[in-house]
Amino acid sequence: MTDIRYLTILGSTGSIGENTLDVVARHPDRFRAIALTANCNVEKMLAQCKQFHPVYAVMLNAHSAQQLADKLRAEKLEITVLSGVESLEKVASLPEIDTVMAAIVGAAGIRPTLAAARAGKHILLANKETLVMAGRIFMDTIKQCQATLLPIDSEHNAIFQSLPQHYNGNLAESGVRRILLTASGGPFRKADLKTLATVTPEQACAHPNWVMGRKISVDSATMMNKGLEVIEAHWLFNIAPEKIQVVVHPQSVIHSMVEYIDGSVLAQLGNPDMRTPIAHALGYPDRMESGVQSMDIFKIAQLNFEAPDFERFPCLKLAYEALTSGGNMPAVLNAANEVAVEVFLAGKIPFTTIPTLIRHVMQSIDRREVTCLEDVLAADSLARNTARKWLDEDRQDFVA
Ligand code: NAD
Ligand code: MG
Numbered sequence: 001m002t003d004i005r006y007l008t009i010l011g012s013t014g015s016i017g018e019n020t021l022d023v024v025a026r027h028p029d030r031f032r033a034i035a036l037t038a039n040c041n042v043e044k045m046l047a048q049c050k051q052f053h054p055v056y057a058v059m060l061n062a063h064s065a066q067q068l069a070d071k072l073r074a075e076k077l078e079i080t081v082l083s084g085v086e087s088l089e090k091v092a093s094l095p096e097i098d099t100v101m102a103a104i105v106g107a108a109g110i111r112p113t114l115a116a117a118r119a120g121k122h123i124l125l126a127n128k129e130t131l132v133m134a135g136r137i138f139m140d141t142i143k144q145c146q147a148t149l150l151p152i153d154s155e156h157n158a159i160f161q162s163l164p165q166h167y168n169g170n171l172a173e174s175g176v177r178r179i180l181l182t183a184s185g186g187p188f189r190k191a192d193l194k195t196l197a198t199v200t201p202e203q204a205c206a207h208p209n210w211v212m213g214r215k216i217s218v219d220s221a222t223m224m225n226k227g228l229e230v231i232e233a234h235w236l237f238n239i240a241p242e243k244i245q246v247v248v249h250p251q252s253v254i255h256s257m258v259e260y261i262d263g264s265v266l267a268q269l270g271n272p273d274m275r276t277p278i279a280h281a282l283g284y285p286d287r288m289e290s291g292v293q294s295m296d297i298f299k300i301a302q303l304n305f306e307a308p309d310f311e312r313f314p315c316l317k318l319a320y321e322a323l324t325s326g327g328n329m330p331a332v333l334n335a336a337n338e339v340a341v342e343v344f345l346a347g348k349i350p351f352t353t354i355p356t357l358i359r360h361v362m363q364s365i366d367r368r369e370v371t372c373l374e375d376v377l378a379a380d381s382l383a384r385n386t387a388r389k390w391l392d393e394d395r396q397d398f399v400a
Helices: 015-025 042-052 062-074 085-092 107-118 128-144 154-162 193-198 201-205 214-222 224-237 275-283 314-325 329-345 353-364 373-394
Strands: 005-010 031-038 056-059 080-083 099-102 122-125 148-151 176-183 244-248 254-260 265-269
Touching: 005 015, 005 085, 005 107, 015 031, 015 042, 015 099, 015 275, 031 042, 031 085, 042 056, 042 062, 056 062, 056 085, 062 080, 080 085, 085 107, 099 107, 107 122, 107 128, 107 329, 107 373, 122 128, 122 275, 128 224, 128 329, 128 373, 148 154, 148 224, 148 275, 154 176, 154 224, 154 254, 154 265, 154 275, 176 224, 201 214, 201 329, 214 224, 214 329, 214 353, 224 244, 224 314, 224 329, 314 329, 314 353, 329 353, 329 373, 353 373
Parallel strands: 005 031, 005 099, 031 056, 056 080, 099 122, 122 148, 176 244
Antiparallel strands: 176 254, 254 265
């Protein structure tokens, strides 16, 4: 008989959050959702509260929390409703939970994810931005506070599954030569470069293989997502950037590979469905049913591989530069990207201006060391202000 796991799901109303609850619902004997959190989607949170009866429901802003509390009262559901970033930190570190699914999107995830690390929780990490912004600080906190970490990002979960079972963070000792990090290439892998300036947010979000939140969908279309994932892999597995080879693999069947010094290449394959890495991490070290269909290998028939095209995907190059530069630069890259994606999704800048804006911000800010969360947050806010200033003052074709 396996022990019950008590969960906080940060970002329960998002794509990863919903997939997590889908897996949790298949195993009521193994998991209990103690806390659910969301930004402002009151209706979705209400539906999740009705189905999963958590002890806590947290909405980011007080107005949404009030609306939720009223609706829960009308339903006669006794659930404690909280609001604000401090409440996110609180439910990420409750004594009565052991596991935290970190699935908030963007820099907003850093405080609660770090709170979970400080409280020594078992963290299932989807929020890659935490590692991009504060890789060393986060990994050091995990170690010092005896927290544990499993990757949810499909590529990193695949790498974890393909590494030796007791991998200790030392590639050479483990006989690993390099990592092959696969990427679908997104919706514009083959698009005429001249058409990229006029693509719409809907086209950018129409990923060929995965259904995801809008921010990560745009990141996949620019391949910034793969850039963020190179940084994520660097911190998770202690791998030098030159030992991470990005491989464009349009079918998204191989989720990444590990090459060993004897020439063996181990890969993890499966349908592109996030319930597989989620179920792997939730059940680890056991395997659990996830609801994912068998892979139809005859229908897939072919697997293709291409080298990444840095001219088509300048964001990927910017991410490598930020990683090599280190210090505050990955946080600057991440924040500039978040602003760029937000204004692109609002129809205010062309798709091709996303890398232009990020490059401008990276060139405008001096490299500095970061030693604590405050340094990281300062870099984040300086980058956001620099991006907004460029959008407001310096750019002629910005649609206000
Ligand atoms: P999403 O936009 O679908 O969901 C984001 C969740 O975060 C929602 O619950 C939302 O309410 C909450 N949220 C948003 N802003 C917030 C804020 N300021 N404060 C508190 N909560 C806030 O995003 P997603 O696609 O589920 O992605 C979540 C994370 O997982 C991202 O870091 C993404 O890179 C990563 N990830 C996602 C996928 C995927 O398939 N969707 C795959 C790999 C990694
Ligand atoms: Mg991924």
